[in-house]
Amino acid sequence: MAVIRLLDFLRDFIIGDAWEIAAGLVVTLVALGLVAHLWRGSEVLGFVLVGAVVALTGWSLARAAR
Amino acid sequence: MGWAGTVAATFLASAVEVVEIVTILLAVGITRGWRSTLAGASAALVALTAITAILGTALQRWINLAALQVIVGALLLIFGLQWLRKAILRASGLKALNNEDALFAAEGCAATAIPLVAGESLDWFAATVAFKGMLLEGLEVIFIVMRAGAASGRLGAAALAAIAAAVIVGTAGAILHRPLSRVPENTLKFGVGLLLTTFGTFWAGEGLGIHWLAGDAALLWLLAAYAAFALLAVRQLTRQHTLVTAEEVA
Numbered sequence: 001m002a003v004i005r006l007l008d009f010l011r012d013f014i015i016g017d018a019w020e021i022a023a024g025l026v027v028t029l030v031a032l033g034l035v036a037h038l039w040r041g042s043e044v045l046g047f048v049l050v051g052a053v054v055a056l057t058g059w060s061l062a063r064a065a066r
Numbered sequence: 067m068g069w070a071g072t073v074a075a076t077f078l079a080s081a082v083e084v085v086e087i088v089t090i091l092l093a094v095g096i097t098r099g100w101r102s103t104l105a106g107a108s109a110a111l112v113a114l115t116a117i118t119a120i121l122g123t124a125l126q127r128w129i130n131l132a133a134l135q136v137i138v139g140a141l142l143l144i145f146g147l148q149w150l151r152k153a154i155l156r157a158s159g160l161k162a163l164n165n166e167d168a169l170f171a172a173e174g175c176a177a178t179a180i181p182l183v184a185g186e187s188l189d190w191f192a193a194t195v196a197f198k199g200m201l202l203e204g205l206e207v208i209f210i211v212m213r214a215g216a217a218s219g220r221l222g223a224a225a226l227a228a229i230a231a232a233v234i235v236g237t238a239g240a241i242l243h244r245p246l247s248r249v250p251e252n253t254l255k256f257g258v259g260l261l262l263t264t265f266g267t268f269w270a271g272e273g274l275g276i277h278w279l280a281g282d283a284a285l286l287w288l289l290a291a292y293a294a295f296a297l298l299a300v301r302q303l304t305r306q307h308t309l310v311t312a313e314e315v316a
Contacts, residue, residue: 014141016148017148018148021147025140025144026140029140029270033274036276040275042276043277046271046276046284049267050288050291050292053143054295056147058295058299060147060151061151061303064151064155065155065160065307
């Protein structure tokens with residue numbers, strides 16, 4: 001029971017009430033990690049990461065505003 | 067590198083890292099309270115001391131800084147975006163002001179089965195963010211000292227330069243804390259969300275091997291870009307909220 005409560009607390013603590021942001025970021029970082037491994041030294045990937053963060057937050061805000 | 071060069075290079079490089087630590091501690095301490103923030107920072111300091119004492123100069127071989135940057139950066143990014151999202155919703159009138167703290171405290175205390183410090187609740191958000199920020203940046207300072215010290219053969223001078231940087235930047239942070247605590251709560255949370263998102267993006271990107279335009283100065287344009295996005299989002303959502311409310315009244 002204590003383990004379930006602890007897991008529930010951790011889920012709430014890390015993911016919060018916007019699961020789409022946490023899930024989207026994990027997918028984005030994994031994908032960018034793979035691309036960065038093949039395409040070292042590019043500054044473009046930084047802009048891709050920022051664009052993904054902005055897009056995810058915008059989508060999450062639009063969902064909350066509905 | 068001579069003695070003066072070692073000291074100057076270590077001081078400046080360490081000062082940049084300490085500014086990042088102080089910024090995060092100030093942001094979290096003012097908005098979430100100092101007890102948990104300092105508890106997290108102290109725990110990181112103890113961990114850093116223990117790691118350095120045990121591993122010594124072998125530290126750089128044992129700890130993968132890139133992996134640590136990705137993990138800490140991703141978590142800071144998730145935390146930062148949670149805060150920023152809520153601050154945007156509050157600023158645009160879509161969420162009531164101040165209800166989150168009560169909710170967080172109630173849920174945090176009810177859900178956790180972890181023993182609490184001296185019978186009182188510990189703010190895990192503040193403690194964790196402070197711990198991670200301090201641990202990651204502290205490790206970077208240690209690496210800077212080891213690199214500069216090993217290159218010049220003046221480890222003691224490099225360590226003293228880093229300590230001087232920590233004392234000077236830390237004192238400036240302590241002086242700044244009072245004026246910052248007068249800023250309205252949601253504005254501060256908005257700022258903290260922006261800062262955590264900025265640092266999280268930067269560290270996660272660095273850990274993944276991404277090269278940032280302008281190097282460490284990328285923190286500034288990242289902050290400006292996220293601030294512009296957040297302000298635009300507040301404007302757009304406020305307009306949308308006002309329209310919906312006017313339609314409901316009509």
